[in-house]
Amino acid sequence: MTQQSVSMAGNFRVPAPHNEPTRDFAPGSPESKAVQEEIARISSQVRDLPHYINGNWTTSEETQDVVSPHDHAKVLGRISLADEATTRSAIDAALAAHHDWSRTPWWDRAAVFLRAADLAAGKYRDELVATTMLGQSKTFHQAEIDAACETADFFRYNAHLAQQIYQDQPPALQGETNLIDQRPLEGFVLAVSPFNFTAIGANLPTTPALLGNTVVWKPSEKAALSNDVVMRLLEEAGLPPGVINMVHGSGRDVSDTAMSHEDFAGLSFTGSSEVFRSLWKTAAGNIDRYKAYPRLVGETGGKNAVLAHPTADAQAVKIALVRGAYEYQGQKCSATSRAYVARSIWNEIKDDLVETVKSLPVGDTTKHETYVGAVIDENALRRLEGVIEKAKGLDSHTLLAGGTVRPETGWFVDPTLFETTDPEAFTMSEEFFGPLLSVYVFEDEEWDSILELVDRASPYALTLAVFASDRVAISHALDVLRNTAGMTYINDKTTGALMGQVSFGGGRASGTNDKTGSRLALQRWISGRFVHENMTPAQDWRYPYLSMGEM
Ligand code: NAD
Numbered sequence: 001m002t003q004q005s006v007s008m009a010g011n012f013r014v015p016a017p018h019n020e021p022t023r024d025f026a027p028g029s030p031e032s033k034a035v036q037e038e039i040a041r042i043s044s045q046v047r048d049l050p051h052y053i054n055g056n057w058t059t060s061e062e063t064q065d066v067v068s069p070h071d072h073a074k075v076l077g078r079i080s081l082a083d084e085a086t087t088r089s090a091i092d093a094a095l096a097a098h099h100d101w102s103r104t105p106w107w108d109r110a111a112v113f114l115r116a117a118d119l120a121a122g123k124y125r126d127e128l129v130a131t132t133m134l135g136q137s138k139t140f141h142q143a144e145i146d147a148a149c150e151t152a153d154f155f156r157y158n159a160h161l162a163q164q165i166y167q168d169q170p171p172a173l174q175g176e177t178n179l180i181d182q183r184p185l186e187g188f189v190l191a192v193s194p195f196n197f198t199a200i201g202a203n204l205p206t207t208p209a210l211l212g213n214t215v216v217w218k219p220s221e222k223a224a225l226s227n228d229v230v231m232r233l234l235e236e237a238g239l240p241p242g243v244i245n246m247v248h249g250s251g252r253d254v255s256d257t258a259m260s261h262e263d264f265a266g267l268s269f270t271g272s273s274e275v276f277r278s279l280w281k282t283a284a285g286n287i288d289r290y291k292a293y294p295r296l297v298g299e300t301g302g303k304n305a306v307l308a309h310p311t312a313d314a315q316a317v318k319i320a321l322v323r324g325a326y327e328y329q330g331q332k333c334s335a336t337s338r339a340y341v342a343r344s345i346w347n348e349i350k351d352d353l354v355e356t357v358k359s360l361p362v363g364d365t366t367k368h369e370t371y372v373g374a375v376i377d378e379n380a381l382r383r384l385e386g387v388i389e390k391a392k393g394l395d396s397h398t399l400l401a402g403g404t405v406r407p408e409t410g411w412f413v414d415p416t417l418f419e420t421t422d423p424e425a426f427t428m429s430e431e432f433f434g435p436l437l438s439v440y441v442f443e444d445e446e447w448d449s450i451l452e453l454v455d456r457a458s459p460y461a462l463t464l465a466v467f468a469s470d471r472v473a474i475s476h477a478l479d480v481l482r483n484t485a486g487m488t489y490i491n492d493k494t495t496g497a498l499m500g501q502v503s504f505g506g507g508r509a510s511g512t513n514d515k516t517g518s519r520l521a522l523q524r525w526i527s528g529r530f531v532h533e534n535m536t537p538a539q540d541w542r543y544p545y546l547s548m549g550e551m
Helices: 030-043 084-103 106-121 125-136 140-167 198-210 221-236 251-259 273-285 314-330 343-359 378-392 444-457 471-480 519-523
Strands: 047-049 051-053 056-058 063-068 071-080 176-184 188-192 214-218 244-246 264-270 295-299 304-308 336-342 397-401 416-420 436-442 463-467 487-490 526-534
Touching: 030 071, 030 125, 047 221, 051 084, 063 125, 063 221, 071 125, 071 221, 084 176, 084 188, 084 214, 084 244, 084 251, 106 125, 106 140, 106 198, 106 221, 125 140, 125 198, 125 221, 140 198, 140 519, 188 198, 188 251, 198 214, 198 221, 198 244, 198 264, 198 519, 214 251, 221 244, 251 264, 251 273, 264 273, 273 295, 304 314, 304 444, 314 336, 314 343, 314 436, 314 463, 336 343, 336 444, 343 397, 343 416, 343 436, 378 397, 378 416, 378 436, 436 444, 444 471, 463 471
Parallel strands: 047 071, 188 214, 188 264, 214 244, 264 295, 304 336, 304 463, 336 436, 416 436, 463 487
Antiparallel strands: 051 056, 051 244, 063 071, 176 526, 397 416
16 A cells, blocks of 8 residues: 555544344244355355465465364365464564554544444345354354344444544643554554454454554464455455454464564454463563563453342343353353352242253254254363263262263253352353353352352353342442452343443453453554644743842
8 A cells, every 4th residue: 555545634433333233033034044045055165264364365285174063074164274484474464564554544444344344234244144153053143143243343333432542632731732643553463363253253353453553363263164254354345455464273373473573562362261371471481572562452261150139030040041051052251150049049940940951952053943052163062071070970069951962963062050069169160161050059148158259269250140139239249249250240141242332351360351342442452652742832941930140
């Protein structure tokens, strides 16, 4: 890019964003038929899933199959696996694009992402939904709210938030002006995204890019099919070559190369706490090489709790547990995986909850009857199998539903419910990332001590839900559990954050809490320069207080 579009005068305004409405997908509806057609089209191909570097789609010799988790014999695509030279070329492309992109007026950058939002909500919508259903085993509803709606929401709301940041300028005295030049970071940003939300894949590289940074993006190999669609729609939206460079492959290999580069400026990561910690250590080990201190942003694991007070609405607790724990196979970072339920509420809901969990239809997510699909891969299934077997062997645990895995055609783990008498058990503290919920029942009068227990039971602090009618109980919980979660829901489930309404992120082992969906998240990718101008510069070095006699 050699020409800059600076020949316009006027303050560009981003339209007020709105949440993209979700479609219902009732059986036989036009949207269901359209997505089924996309599913048939995509299923009949084995897609090449190349890297996208400096505006070119390039392949590597080494490839890895992408299969459908609920039908693992079905190969949907082949990702190219980056070697060191591939990652280096992505870094070079990002650095070469930095000069022009960082000087592109912010409204031109925003316009690219606003166009991308309309492509996600329009032309590419069904393809995003279908690839997410097939490649990540999401149902119609789960794929729609993620791949179509949240992707569009991220692009629209982030453009709006960027506008607020640029508009927010400091005051000045008469005769002076002050300006904050919100510069992108010097160097390149590495974005590493997880499998479980197509929208997170779309958001992690584009937020830094919106603010003028250039990016190397390593999508999850388990979400490559849908993330390839994201990259194609960004290209169609007019993203210049080199601004976002997508490389597939091993996270460790790509990050080792990228994070040992002197121009590594920041990490935009979402995934497990373990991987984020290892990346933080890599950055620490390389700190002497870097031109600047890198920004490290990570949204990581969770062990999200539901607490039900004796005054809770019992039916609402039951629904929150079912939806929060088992939708998308419990593979949302915000999924409910531990619950603390007052005895009187448990007596009311237990039988019904157990029957409901046993009856949840598990299967192929492209079928309308499915509520729970397959977990993402065999490793996840074997890990969950190990957890279930270990819990079954504990005297403190009673298996109430599920407890079986069925790996023959898909990686199916039946929705599993344990009741435990040990609130300190591993099932109440560790993240498993699957359709597995443990319930600890407390006596109605134990509310105060339960709050202390919930706070210390797990190292994570992502989401939390408190069900109660008693306002004193709610306020007390909010006080004691102030640092237990980055998001606390009152009488609502632990999942379902909505861009523009609930900004997402947690503390402790759950991440750096930079609140995706807020200005804070954008702020991490800029580094302000203060520019002060004096209209009447001083003409005399002396101050009035000085007594220097006649001069
Ligand atoms: P993951 O940590 O296994 O992988 C995330 C990304 O890191 C992938 O792109 C992967 O290829 C890469 N990676 C894996 N090992 C690596 C290594 N050694 N070095 C560098 N990169 C590596 O996570 P996942 O299974 O894709 O996603 C699930 C996890 O993400 C869960 O822990 C979940 O709680 C978390 N998550 C958190 C949020 C949040 O907002 N807090 C949102 C979504 C997911």
